[in-house]
Amino acid sequence: MPTRRLLIPVICLAALTAACDGDSVRISSTRTEDNDAKGALKVVETLQCPRTIGSLTRKGSASAEGTVCTYTGPRGAEVSLHLVKLDGGSAADALKAFEDRLSTSLPQAVAQLRAASAEGAAAAADAEAAHPPASGDRASVSAPGVDIQAEGDDATVRLPGLHIESKGDEASVRIGGFHIDASDGEGSVNIEGSEGGDNVSVQANQDAAEIRTSAGGGATRASWILTDNRPSEAGWRLVGYEARGPAGGPIVVATVRSRDRDRGSVFEDAKDLVALNVGE
Template sequence: MRRPLFVMICALSALTAACDGERTIRITSTHTGDDGPRGVLKIVDALQCPQTIGTLTRKGSARAGGTVCTYTGAKGAEVSLHLVRLDNTSIETVLQAFETRLSREMPLTTARLRAAEASAAAEAAHADADAARADADAARADAAAAADSATVRVPGVHIETRGEDADVRLPGINIESHGDRSSVRIGGINIQSNDGTGTVNIRSGEDRVSIQSHADSTEVRTSTGGDSTRITWILTDPEASEAGWRLVGFEARGPQGGPVVIATIRSRDKERGRVFADARDLVTLNVGR
């Protein structure tokens, strides 16, 4: 079996383990009865800031007219809860400002990821400039692959490999692997990955997850479809920043037009762990799911 096909099947059947000793991006989705369905988000005039919630303990009282609360957590983690009125500002502008401020807490991680983006863009431009040569190489590769291909067809199953490329079609599942690019469709879930740029994009209906990884630095964005704001952004790195942070991020939630409740997280632990869940509970307490 060709390597790309093996990697894709491995990703489907063993997301929680490494295949053939390679590093993998682990994607986990969980749902419990306690979460319940998403509902209509509340319009908030002032924050609810309990003294404690989970592992978090509030520092002082709410500030700025009840629009900011600060918490500390395990290993010196810091969580700030913000109530932001949009007025005439777009939610994208507001969240970009939060992302920019938090990114400054881990400047080397941010620089590595942005450098990887720039490198990928440069490689793409170079590939476009060499399109004619690439077409010729592809023609030769197709000719070689024709002599190095395999096909399996049985009722409900279609597997075809051509050199380093592979197509797999099973009931409800479609896998395509072409060079660095891979596509997996399972029911209404669509996963697109590109090893060359270190990116993975997952879409289920209007819900989206975007992952960019370079070396051990990772940036994750999630957004939930609909008119309301439900957005998560996380930046992680096993190498601590000068201030000791290994994870920064935010959870933002609010009705269309605002106000929006945003919990910012700074942690010395690379894993999201309890502090992120507790910050999310703070948001839920204020605005709902």
């Protein structure tokens, strides 16, 4: 039984797994009951932007009437904190605008992931047609709730809450609400999942990866990260955002651009800025 192939998605999944001072902008807020099990988030009217938080140092004062603050971090990392009023629009549309702007800093990653996504379905169909049934060792195990079938490099495993299919260099795994596709030949892994209303999506191909998460409920709790092993012309290797806000807004969004591919302290400090303003 091709044990090494079945380990591919598991390995890929594992691999992807301060106070205000006198010069800070003051906050004015009220609590809103959004019936969210994670707790109510605050309705923010102006941003609270401490001079320093973790590894970040604020540049100047807040601009645009207290709705934007800019920070610098290690190796020239850039973090901007935004207060975004939805005015009847959706948080998803507002975040898509941030995503589009940030993506321009990593054009190679965007092109690579789009090409991989567009070619994925066609490649899977071609692989299915070009991969005849393998000859050689066979294994079959059947029991209540258990079905394991293996032939050569191909295998199908069905257990309660777990479904694995492996064909040569490719593997597909379903675990509860998660679906993982992996390919040795193309160096890619895709993960889609939902549990208790919370969603996670990971797409990785060669040098680039995109990670997206969102929490269930009416409030906005979302993050998005795009990374590339290859630095852009400006040296960026990671861009992303952390966003939170009550249902109907406003939402607080911290955008990040970093020359380190690892999320590290910069992204965590950006998350702390968001939490300081709107809550967890």
